[in-house]
Amino acid sequence: MTELNELTLAEARDGLRAKDFSARELAQAHIAALEKARALNAYLLETPDRALAMAEVSDAKIAKGEGRPLEGLPLGIKDLFCTHGVVTTAGSKILEGFEPHYESAVTHNLWRDGAVMLGKLNLDEFAMGSSNETSAYGNVISPWRRNGSDAPIVPGGSSGGSAAAVAAHLCLGATATDTGGSIRQPAAFTGTVGIKPTYGRCSRWGTVAFASSLDQAGPIARTVRDCAILLGSMAGPDARDTTCVDLPVPDFEAAVSRGVKGLTIGIPKEYRVDGMPAEIQRLWDQGAEWLRAAGAEIREISLPNTRYALPAYYIVAPAEASSNLARYDGVRYGLRVPGKDIVGMYENTRAAGFGREVKRRIMIGTYVLSAGYYDAYYVRAQKIRTLIKRDFEAVYAAGVDAILTPATPSSAFAIGEKASADPVEMYLNDVFTVTVNMAGLPGIAVPAGLDAQGLPLGLQLIGRPFDEETLFATAQAIEDAAGRMSLPRAWWA
Amino acid sequence: MSVDAQTVRRIAHLARIAVSEADVAPLQGELNAILAFVEQLGAVDVANVEPMTSVTPMAMKKRADVITDGDRAQEVVANAPETEDHYFIVPKVVE
Numbered sequence: 001m002t003e004l005n006e007l008t009l010a011e012a013r014d015g016l017r018a019k020d021f022s023a024r025e026l027a028q029a030h031i032a033a034l035e036k037a038r039a040l041n042a043y044l045l046e047t048p049d050r051a052l053a054m055a056e057v058s059d060a061k062i063a064k065g066e067g068r069p070l071e072g073l074p075l076g077i078k079d080l081f082c083t084h085g086v087v088t089t090a091g092s093k094i095l096e097g098f099e100p101h102y103e104s105a106v107t108h109n110l111w112r113d114g115a116v117m118l119g120k121l122n123l124d125e126f127a128m129g130s131s132n133e134t135s136a137y138g139n140v141i142s143p144w145r146r147n148g149s150d151a152p153i154v155p156g157g158s159s160g161g162s163a164a165a166v167a168a169h170l171c172l173g174a175t176a177t178d179t180g181g182s183i184r185q186p187a188a189f190t191g192t193v194g195i196k197p198t199y200g201r202c203s204r205w206g207t208v209a210f211a212s213s214l215d216q217a218g219p220i221a222r223t224v225r226d227c228a229i230l231l232g233s234m235a236g237p238d239a240r241d242t243t244c245v246d247l248p249v250p251d252f253e254a255a256v257s258r259g260v261k262g263l264t265i266g267i268p269k270e271y272r273v274d275g276m277p278a279e280i281q282r283l284w285d286q287g288a289e290w291l292r293a294a295g296a297e298i299r300e301i302s303l304p305n306t307r308y309a310l311p312a313y314y315i316v317a318p319a320e321a322s323s324n325l326a327r328y329d330g331v332r333y334g335l336r337v338p339g340k341d342i343v344g345m346y347e348n349t350r351a352a353g354f355g356r357e358v359k360r361r362i363m364i365g366t367y368v369l370s371a372g373y374y375d376a377y378y379v380r381a382q383k384i385r386t387l388i389k390r391d392f393e394a395v396y397a398a399g400v401d402a403i404l405t406p407a408t409p410s411s412a413f414a415i416g417e418k419a420s421a422d423p424v425e426m427y428l429n430d431v432f433t434v435t436v437n438m439a440g441l442p443g444i445a446v447p448a449g450l451d452a453q454g455l456p457l458g459l460q461l462i463g464r465p466f467d468e469e470t471l472f473a474t475a476q477a478i479e480d481a482a483g484r485m486s487l488p489r490a491w492w493a
Numbered sequence: 494m495s496v497d498a499q500t501v502r503r504i505a506h507l508a509r510i511a512v513s514e515a516d517v518a519p520l521q522g523e524l525n526a527i528l529a530f531v532e533q534l535g536a537v538d539v540a541n542v543e544p545m546t547s548v549t550p551m552a553m554k555k556r557a558d559v560i561t562d563g564d565r566a567q568e569v570v571a572n573a574p575e576t577e578d579h580y581f582i583v584p585k586v587v588e
Contacts, residue, residue, distance in 0.1 A: 101568035101571060239554070243548070243549075314527060314531055315531055351512070362510065363504045363510070367528075376494075380535075380537075383542040383545075384539065384542075385545040386545045389545065439548075
């Protein structure tokens, strides 16, 4: 028999509605699974009492026939979302013990719809990283291993805890955030599905800010349908975030079964980067073939400014981060380290509270915004962003409905394998995902196969603004053709 | 463009991050690696291109200028390292 925590979110929802099991039983199955999986370090904080209390409310609602859309479904929450009365750290020492007196808009929407909170998930510090190795609270270990090896593998990042927890069946789905690839890259590394919706689809209110013009929340789950269900609850207008759009939330789940007949899928030639492993190229070709077989038209397209997206991102994102992270000054919340005067207190607090990658990015951001460099770096990068966006607008205007690319330039690597002195080596992980954030578009990563080492590989689909529905339909066609990813058995339990 | 050790110290001070002397050289190397990576942007022709100011084409929402929240002084200071009577306490700044 399938354990309750191994059901998909949709199966669990339907099972609860049919009263095959209770929300309490479903929560307990997850609590037992995550207690046995502490070696993965996916959860920074487990909230079993809260989970059981929420599940009891759900069981009462279901008994009365008043079940809400996510009634009784246990989720993990990336520790970047502020949760009322539950410690929120952003993976940083500087926020150790911070207990918000408010609830983020996204998690509020999930609880409004009946979901159950299992705990807070590990992440790269302030979501800055691609391997979950920058967390102040330790690495997350992927449930995946290479064939014949027990070397610990990274789950990707920054939403590494979210991706690992979903892949290891420690929740039915998880919240995540994506500034340059932080939903899609870990999803690809762990054989899970992750969607970064269009910028403005989900409210950023109450989510710890990294780079405000790029940050966007989205779900990671085990199937395309599960992601569609979760996004339907996470998204929606919010007056408290002026960049959150006043658009009704479509029925994403209905879009999942639309099919791809008549759609035009673009294959951008600029994504064929030097040194791309042959198996990634093969997988990409295979993905195009699957979509053609399902009735889509495949068209080669050009996005000429693609190669400038990553360097421009490493100006825009640190610039915005240096401004956003100025608030951690030892005065209003979090850590304080004394100094000889107030400036000394600020400097000592931030030196002790921030990790190396965060300091590096704050300093780059400070430099590119400083007098004399602002036009040469920041304004130029924002102009290049306009060019990147125009590339996409041109292909969409020419009739392309969605764009198919690899999700990552390689499969997951081992912990410590990319710890070289050159930070750019790690940044290159996001080469295929970052363009999407720069242009504010929706992007989904969907598992498509395994590499020769037995690690998962994913494909990415990029859509028109506010057309996540086409992404769900197209990603479902890939999931159907590739077959549901068979996740690792629990070697950690 | 690359930064020298003196510039690293200046940036660190602007960013209000204490940096030990031993950390200056490694940071200098890391920052220069990033600056070398972004150098290629200099080759892009950006003449007559407007910088992006809005990710999605939408007018910024505005709300009525009315009080919508307040009376939460205790919650506002609840996470502060040091407070007194709903004030944040900082080291003395005026002699």
